[in-house]
Amino acid sequence: MATRTRIIEGTWNCTSCDARDILARHRSCPTCNNPREETGQESEFDFGGVDATSGKSLREGVTEEKALSAAAAGVDWFCDYCGASNRGDAPLCRHCRAQRSDTSRTLAEKPAQAPRAPAPPPPPPSKGFGRKWLVLGASLLSCFGTCMFWGSRGHEVTGQVSSTEWTRTVHRESFQRVSKTGWSDELRTRSPRMPVNGQGEEPGVENLRDCVTRQRGTRQVADGTERVCSTKSRRVQCGSEEKCSRHKMGNGYMKEECHDVPKYCSESYQDCRNQTRYRSEPVYGQSCTYDTYAWNETDVRQESGRDSAPRWPELSTGSLDRLRREEKYAVHIGYSDDGPKDYALEPKTEAEFLSWEKGQSVPLQVNNFGSVNVLAGDSVR
Template identity: 75%
Template sequence: MAKRTRIIEGTWNCTSCDTRDIPARLRNCPSCNNPREETGQESEFEFGDVDAASGKAQREGVTDEKALSASGAGADWFCDYCGASNRGDTPLCRNCRAERSATSRALVAEPEPSDAPPPPPAKKGSSRKWLYVGLVLLAVFMCFFWGSRTHDVTGKVVATEWTRTVHRESFQRVSKTGWRDELSTTSPRMPVNGQGEVPGVENIRDCTRRQRGTRQVADGTERVCSTKTREVQCGTEEKCTRQKLGNGYMKEVCEDVPKYCDESYEDCRTQTRYRSEPVYDLSCTYDTYAWKEVDVREQSGNDSSPRWPELPVGRNDRLRREEKYLVRIQYEDDGVQKHELEPKSEAEFLSWKNGQSVSLQVSNLGTVSDVAHAP
């Protein structure tokens, strides 16, 4: 596509009398006649606003021959003797007539822009959004850091408790149901000292057809559609690149490039349709043996002598034991606080005595992270 070129004239500000927006073609201030010198401010030109979407300068381009000639003269140079700025194609200083030397500084022109398209403009408010997210994350981190810091506190054991439970289970004959293809007659074996038993399968009977499950069966085809999105060309849009020429002028090159938009479309395909069908099989009743709980006894206390309750055990019985221990601790940390410790074994439980001093590590949020015997 055809490229369109414009020359944009910049403006500069006089540092002697503060006159602003002086056209680049004027090398002397129109108010105080001060020549534009080699300073950080007077050698920096302003070219106006730029459209964020296209990159096109909002300032009108110059068309007169004098300005176009000045823009093509090359980068300005500054006189070594008086500091005045001069056209890039002139060998003598316009102010003091000194010759341009190899040490005369020149403004640096920007390199030609590449043909790569400019990056898309940043969305408005995106930087503010990420700043807000960063502040929130920082606040969360600071709260977590403060809350996780711990300090040492001294407390004492105010109570100890224990509970022991014994379950008596008996290996008894029971009736169950199962699928015929999974049943095979086997003789049971009774346990010895509560172990080594075999349930067995005996007296398979009363087999009837029952639904065992379902299966998927092909039942024709169906058309299935889903909405998708794709990018399509929807016209053209203007994109511009700019190059500062180092003499108060800027060259702008614009061209029309393809514009793409999101388009929704229906993606359809034909696929096999399925229906569910019940699957039937033979379900039978059979005799077997299983452990069944027949008795349970519990004993508890707050002393330091945990005891198991007694239960009589028959020939085909076994005992299952459960134990639970609790140590209650009280300490001072911004008021009276309580903490419960659950020892995993009798030996660990017996190491804690009522009235004993303990050392705790407590976080600023009040969470106890460690409990130890006080030295």
Template identity: 70%
Template sequence: MAKRTRLIEGTWNCTSCDTRNIPARHRNCPNCNNPREETGQESEFEFGEEQSVTDEKALSAAAAGADWFCDYCGASNRGDTPLCRHCRAERSSTSRALSAEPDPDAAPPPEPEFPRAPKSSRRWLYLVLLLPCFGGGLFSFWGSRTHGVTGQVVSTEWTRTVQRESFQRVSQTGWRDGLSTTAPRMPVNGQGERPGVENIRDCTRRQRGTRQVADGTERVCEDKTRRVQCGTEEKCTRQKLGNGYMKEVCDDVPKYCDESYEDCHTRTRYRTEPVYDVSCTYDTYAWTDMGPPARASGNDSAPRWPELRVGAVDRLRHEEKYLVRIEYQDGGVKRHELEPRNESEFLSWKKGQSVSLQVSNLGSVSNVTQGEAAR
């Protein structure tokens, strides 16, 4: 891949006679002899017709460095001349020069070290960055703060349910390899039972599941895309030299395109086969709900269980739920509900009893303390 370098000559426009597209090699307007100056944008070159420069005079001017402007007459001069070509004044340290762009072939300059901002500026920057976090943390802190309020128990409620279960003979099905005849044992006072397995019968062969079985191989292909080189392309970089000329460096670099292809491989092929086993019907015993449950409820302070008669092979399943409702003032009438875990906790709450609550600024109740009961 060959590297190609060429010089391109720009053009400028005379502001005295309005002559346009004057080649950069002319430092004076060929029409009115006005010297090219920095004022009037005369030294802002245009690179429209990009013809390569090959003659020695132009090459020498391009290699002279960035133009400088005389402090006395304002005329432009070659970068390698110490005296103004127009008024013969010497170039001084204050003479302005056209800026040249970095050479594309040169190594990149080191990163500049910028002075750190003053401490006061950094403090403001930190404050701006931390403000959202500080605001969120402040809101969370405010929301978690609690304050005490006084409330009152306005009602209590209890519900008790009793379900009668009986150890009854039932028919079930199971896989033959998991069944063995065992005698049942009846419960005594609702416990100590054993279901047992009896009268195994009606055994039939039926599907129990499936399994995967190897069945040869198969070729599997997947469409994919990859990047491949598909020739070369010209890539050019340009550098303005600050004197009406531009340096262009071009390289032939690899060009890459997307290519579709099939990614294929061989893998084991599987088929699904049914798995059969022997299923049988058998007799056993199981706890069975007998009828709907009996329910009792109330809002007094004397919870009681509904009564049910039980037989020798019966048992009772008990469930209970308690609720205490509290009202308090905190920017309006608010309510809070407690669910005591058992009867003794429930009985400690009385209607009309005063209550102390800890309430957060966001309205959640974190603690409830009983006060004196109403008389």
């Protein structure tokens, strides 16, 4: 595409009388006649802002022949004797008429005397905000660690077994004939086997009867096709837009080149396809009643005691019975720690329970959180 070119004229500020926004075509200050010099900030031109989207200068381009000629004259040079700026195509200094020499400096070679001090960037608020949260988090973590350390510190006290308790339960289960229902294709007739000493039984399947057709479940079957659409987006060209680039010409002017480039936009569209449609279809089967055997609880006995040896409740059994036993133990230890306290220990076995006696002294370790451990020699229970 065709390139459009503009010449943008910059402005400068006089450091002698503080006159501002002097056009680059003036090589001397219109107010005080001070020649624009290489030193200071007089050769630092301001070309105005640019459009954020296209990059095009917000200033109008120059069209006067004199300004265009000055822009095309080349890079400005500075006199070795008086320091005045001159057109790039001028052989003599316009201010003192001195001859341009090989040592004459150009604007592109402008030294860094008295550079403009950049303003210090403000600290990013997000980092400061993050630093505050980091400090707060570290403080909370430190506080949590201190609390955990304090709480885990313990001291020893001597307790005494105040009481012992036990509970024992016996369940009697009988292998009895029962009726159940099941699907005929999963049932195979077989004779039961009775248990011996409460084990080795086989339930069996006998006397299939009363079979009826019932819905067993559902299945998904193909039922044609259906059109399914979803909304998607894509990038498409939607015209063109102007994009510009600039470069300084070293004499107070800037050359801007603009051209049109394709512009792209988001477009929504329907993405459609055919897919198989399914429907639910009932599945039927033959449900039958049959006889079998199963363990059923027929009786339960329970005994409990305090400060005594545990015993099992008596429960008689027949040839088709079995017993299931449950036991639970507790040892209560009283101690003094800012007042009378009680700690309940739950032994898992009868042997462990019988190792405790009422009135027995028990060394305990109590931490600042109130957690209790029973000391046994150098170990903790």
